Amino acid sequence: MKSKNIVFTKPYTTELIEEEVKPLGENDVLVRLAFSTISSGTERANLVGEVNVSVASYRTVAKFPRRVGYSSSGTVEAIGSGVTDVNIGDRVALSWSKHAQFCVVPSHHVYKLDDSISLEEGATWHISTFPMAAIRKCKIEIGESAIVMGVGVLGMMAIKLLKAAGACPLIAVDPDEKKRSIAKKIGADYVFDPFEEGFANKVKEVTGGGANVAIEVTGNGKALDGVLDCMAKYGRVALLGCTRSSDFTIDYYRKVHGPGITLIGAHTNARPDHESAPTLWTTRDDVLAVQKMVRHGRLSFIDLVEETHSVNNYRSVFDRLANEKSFPVIQLDWRYLK
Numbered sequence: 001m002k003s004k005n006i007v008f009t010k011p012y013t014t015e016l017i018e019e020e021v022k023p024l025g026e027n028d029v030l031v032r033l034a035f036s037t038i039s040s041g042t043e044r045a046n047l048v049g050e051v052n053v054s055v056a057s058y059r060t061v062a063k064f065p066r067r068v069g070y071s072s073s074g075t076v077e078a079i080g081s082g083v084t085d086v087n088i089g090d091r092v093a094l095s096w097s098k099h100a101q102f103c104v105v106p107s108h109h110v111y112k113l114d115d116s117i118s119l120e121e122g123a124t125w126h127i128s129t130f131p132m133a134a135i136r137k138c139k140i141e142i143g144e145s146a147i148v149m150g151v152g153v154l155g156m157m158a159i160k161l162l163k164a165a166g167a168c169p170l171i172a173v174d175p176d177e178k179k180r181s182i183a184k185k186i187g188a189d190y191v192f193d194p195f196e197e198g199f200a201n202k203v204k205e206v207t208g209g210g211a212n213v214a215i216e217v218t219g220n221g222k223a224l225d226g227v228l229d230c231m232a233k234y235g236r237v238a239l240l241g242c243t244r245s246s247d248f249t250i251d252y253y254r255k256v257h258g259p260g261i262t263l264i265g266a267h268t269n270a271r272p273d274h275e276s277a278p279t280l281w282t283t284r285d286d287v288l289a290v291q292k293m294v295r296h297g298r299l300s301f302i303d304l305v306e307e308t309h310s311v312n313n314y315r316s317v318f319d320r321l322a323n324e325k326s327f328p329v330i331q332l333d334w335r336y337l338k
Contacts, residue, residue, distance in 0.1 A: 213237075
């Protein structure tokens with residue numbers, strides 16, 4: 001059986017390549033994709049050839065080909081002999097999938113969708129667990145103030161999750177006016193441009209002395225330096241964005257040591273694989289939590305999707321990803337693949 005898969009074959013080059021689908025294992029599920037959501041930060045870094053020095057492999061040379069696209073949804077086509085929680089024909093959301101016509105994934109990365117939940121919604125869930133894990137690690141309490149640095153897809157999801165967690169006031173920061181407008185629409189109490197004069201003082205004014213919690217999504221050293229100026233004493237800062245470049249300096253004595261700031265590594269893989277613990281949930285348990293909140297009308301991410309494109313137009317989409325400074329939240333529609 002063959003599948004048409006999106007592959008980054010070299011820097012700035014995307015191809016749709018037909019490849020053999022790997023054999024189905026005892027606990028595997030074969031899914032025909034319907035939608036996949038682009039995670040712009042990670043996928044742009046892979047497309048342009050940035051090195052993932054922040055993860056366990058510590059590679060120093062970018063290697064190709066690369067395959068990405070870890071948040072998706074579709075319909076079950078086949079199941080292994082040991083799979084009992086989904087059946088052929090079920091509509092499902094997936095974790096750690098790929099941008100591919102057919103995906104074979106372990107059953108614990110598959111989540112059956114209720115009839116009331118769309119495939120488009122389900123395709124956002126895995127990405128949402130990234131900011132969810134960061135927020136859990138910050139141990140935010142109802143009524144504490146929070147600031148989100150960067151309003152891309154992860155920042156948008158962080159705003160929604162922080163609002164659901166009771167953060168107040170909730171501040172969003174981005175140099176793009178359109179992103180700030182979106183942040184305000186989805187729940188931010190205040191929005192700021194990080195380059196405006198007196199930015200940090202304005203944050204301290206609206207929070208009554210500084211933010212208790214920060215979710216730094218940009219992975220930019222200057223953004224981290226800037227958000228530290230906005231923090232309250234004993235504040236917690238989650239480093240959610242992948243800081244692939246270490247070429248920046250922080251005044252740790254004045255900005256971290258003195259005010260007692262906690263810096264928290266929040267890469268999505270810095271979590272347990274099998275058993276959740278307080279502030280450290282597995283990916284599966286976080287997806288199930290999102291599913292529960294969506295089912296009860298407490299949360300939804302589908303309204304964050306700004307554009308949907310047929311996968312047949314993949315090349316123009318990924319060309320934009322490589323070259324546009326402000327990339328929208330985009331889903332690929334696989335249902336009419338040629």
